[in-house]
Amino acid sequence: MRGSPLLHTVVKPRSAIFFPGQGIEYPGMLSGLLKSHPSLTNDGLETLYKALKSDEVPDAFNQISGLLTTENPTPQDEKLIHRTSISQPAIMLSSIITLQLANKWAEMSVELKDERPRIIQETLSDCTFMFGHSLGQVIAYVSAGVISLLEGLKIVRERGLAMESAANDTLALMNAESASQFGMISVPIVGETVAQFVDKFTEKAKQLKDNNAIDKSSILDVALMNSPKQVVVSGHVAALETVLEEMKRRRTTKLPVRIPFHSSLLRSTEQRMRNVVSNAGIEYNWPPRKNIKIIENYSLNSIESVDGLKDSIVKGCWEPVNWVGAVDYLNEKENVSTWIGIGAGSSVSAGLVEATLGKRKGTVISIDPLKSTEGWRVITR
Template sequence: MIRQALNLSLVVARSRFLISRSYSSASDTSTTASNDIRSGHPARVLFFPGQGTESPGMLSPLLEQYPSSTREGIEALGEVLPSYTSKQLSRLLLGPADGSSFDAADQMAVHKTSFAQPAILLTSVLIYNAYVERFGKFNKSDPTGMNQFMIGHSLGQITALVAAGCLTLEQGLKISAERGRLMEEITGDDKLDPSHNTGLGMFAISMPIARKSATDAVPQFLNQTAVVEIINNCADLYKRSSPGAVAEIANINSPDQLVMSGQLEAIEQVLRMADSKINEQAPKMGTLFRRKRQLPVRIPFHSSILEPIEPQMDLVLKSMAGGFRCPAKTSIIANHEPTKILASKDDVIQAILQGCYRPVYWDTSVRAIVHRLCSSSTAGGGVLWCGIGHGSSVTAKLVDRTLKQTPAHESLVVSVDSSDSASDWNLLVSTNR
């Protein structure tokens, strides 16, 4: 969920192997392959980033290129964030009026969950609208029907619903703002001093996954399913001995990365137990989960700690449901149930509710789409995977990792990321002058 220092501008997949190249490499075979997909009629998968990709001034690149829609978007954001003045919103999203640098208070304010979630959604939707206007011509049919699939990481799922026309922008902003507010409220993060240690949070963990190389030091029994099962079993054992403890898998992001959420001490204990369990079967493995990183968040996203917000979110959604629309030309995969395509208003409501506290099966979502495309004739021209939004290069990296391990059609993974000059952002804005 949290943004990492990762950049991905272009990834070309041939069968199971992907080659990363930047747009500066314009004369090689990977560029030729990417041009073939771009100029053809590829199946399209759009994906949207979640919380953790926000940063101060994240709307400033859009203001330069799309001033009217950006200003209108900030006004719409102000409607769901009434405690912020127009001046405050402009400072946080566009930059200080006097041209000075952002200060520590700005950084803290932007990362506040109740602000970050609607701000990320707005940024992604504005970029998506520009994308449709610019790249719709890749498909000769109605541009609104050009995407076979959409997925969003956590909060990004709500963005996908807006992009697909299931929700209006105003509905998406209201839902995401309320979602963030309730998450802060249930954990007490809305009242605590920022320096206060809540004892809650998340760890990103690199999993010791076996590859198919003969020289791989990781035993073959350690596949992703086995590691997840071991962690879940250890979490259950720890909870029995320590009632009330919460240490849960929150995201399975790629074949070799997961995120755990809950009480930080409980997570540490569970990972130590998992290490011991694996070493019983493979004594030479040592400490497997030493490559873990505490994320700079104080809310245990996608854990049962947040489940109590469901009744209030349900009321919010049902009060708006009359204006929801069913997905039409685009299939949206649910984060918490990747085999399911949202097909009704109730599906939309449940996806938003479950997406507040159920795990995000991102890796499985990508695999499920690959399976559906491989089972149909829609991917004969290749598959274009496109990340849309500020920080979407990070999410694209996760897609890349999964596609490397998944037999598929020839694919091109790009991102339209206003925070990454190496992404398709430059291609997008180059014709808007």
């Protein structure tokens, strides 16, 4: 008797759009777009004005919009743009304008035979997944239509202020010497997996605390798992350096930040952020447009409800970013083979996607319309 034929389920290749996090900001991020696409850019700035109209800093809109549109930045501008409460709304606004412009460009490119416009158009019109690096997670919620740009700007402005407040409250209790040792360190990964490094780091930190080699209250957290070749740790820098020295790690780099992002220190933002996302004035539109699935960058779970989204925004202040895990999951479990990065600095995030994919097949494109006199540019990596 002939047996039944085996049935094979073929999963259609899927696409994902991703957004960058903090660290890619620079003065004049919107200056080129303001010239080449004034209507689109001014609409975005008008939304920023409405978001900051009742801000705790009276001159917040003029400060942030000035930094975004300046053509002749001063040394002070170069420093100010990196302030967390300024850079986060700045990056969100520029990313969403980028997406709006990319959508328009893709529509106009429908007749072109070139591969890049075709891939971009198909991905933007039929994207399956979205995710983001840290702040980029919240930008993904706005891009998927779950939160309006207006409310998204309010949320990330408060997110930045909450992070600054958490760091300032801690620093106020520390002397100047200790304060200068508070931040993040980038660690190259060689000859082991990210998971193996995380286990070794966690074990060594516990051992040194138990032996009183470092203060038991020291914050020592793995913050960013960026690629198979790079991890960033966060907390008290002096203690972090002791752990890394004991692990015989070389060529580490102290990052130029004062706030230990994605560390347990920022758990103190929880109540403020829960109040923000529970604000009765915020309207959440669920489900996401076209049933896009948004992947949480620390748990790797798909967000399934408004309550899950709110919780993700709150915990995203201190939970580690598992970029490696997100890319691996989407590629191996969800068959994602096309990756589109949106926004200024998205080429950096695209590089991390490429590094994680390694020799696996995939098309990785970043769209950065803020570096071109034409107002858009597509970078194929």
